[in-house]
Amino acid sequence: MKSIIYKFRLVITIIIIALSTQAAKAQEVSAKDIVDKAYELMRGKTSRGEMTMTIMRPKWERSLSFKTWSKGTEYSLIYVTAPAKEKGQVFLKRDKEMWNWLPSIERMIKIPPSMMMQSWMGSDMTNDDLVKESSIVEDYEHKLLGREIIDDYECYIIELVPDEDTPVVWGKIISWISVNEYITLKNEYYDEDGYLVNRETLSKIKNIGDRLIPTRFEIVPVEKDGYMTIMEFNNIIFNVDIKDSFFSIQNMKRIR
DSSP states (O other): OHHHHHHHHHHHHHHHHHHHHHHHHHHHHHHHHHHHHHHHHHHOSEEEEEEEEEEEOSSOEEEEEEEEEEETTTEEEEEEEESTTTTTOEEEEETTEEEEEETTTTEEEEEOGGGTTSBSTTSSSBHHHHHTOSOTTTSEEEEEEEEEEETTEEEEEEEEEEOTTSOOSOSEEEEEEETTTOOEEEEEEEOTTSOEEEEEEEEEEEEETTEEEEEEEEEEETTSTTOEEEEEEEEEEESOOOOGGGSSHHHHTTOO
16 A cells, blocks of 8 residues: 555656746746747847937936847848948848948958957947847857736746857846737846846837837946946837848949
8 A cells, every 4th residue: 555655756856846846947038039929029030220328427428329120030130320530330140240431441340250349340249249249049048037017017927047168248148028019118138247237218108110129229227337338229120121231242242
């Protein structure tokens, strides 16, 4: 009799462990799916837009304007339109490569992976942030930490930790993504030692074409008083027809 009871308990224990493992895997898939939907919402299959960036420092402030084009996760192109000093600079991302065209000296520079963490145009954004060289969907493991209310939106809290063999900029990202709309409302960026570096807040949510998205991004370095970068969409169109050939080194010199 004791042997039967022991075997019964053993079977129940195995079933509980199996169900717990399946639940953990389901949570992981769910978290990844949430991040994927939020990422797709902000990029679409393709996009074309115009943006303004304001860089704020304790003793000065300046603004830049630029046009953007993107296609999936493979292609991005940015053309700086103002101020006059930087006008004409172009940044191109093709697959895993990033290029910068400097018209003032007629020089094309290939940006190595080691420079992806560097500041873009003196802002609090990195080169990687602008062109999304790393994929937050494919290059990270995703874990659902819980839920929290932000600006009347119920949000998932998701931790993104990079895969061991993937060269990425951040050691960890924590994202707040709305439950119903898949709108990203906040991101926290941590270095490889686990220290919080930047806090990003997304706001001014508007209907743009077929989707509801934030149109204002504020990035604040947590240990630098008076530092902030604000980026706003002036306009953006999703799912427009853009050929792969548009994202070429040759086109960097012709784009306007």
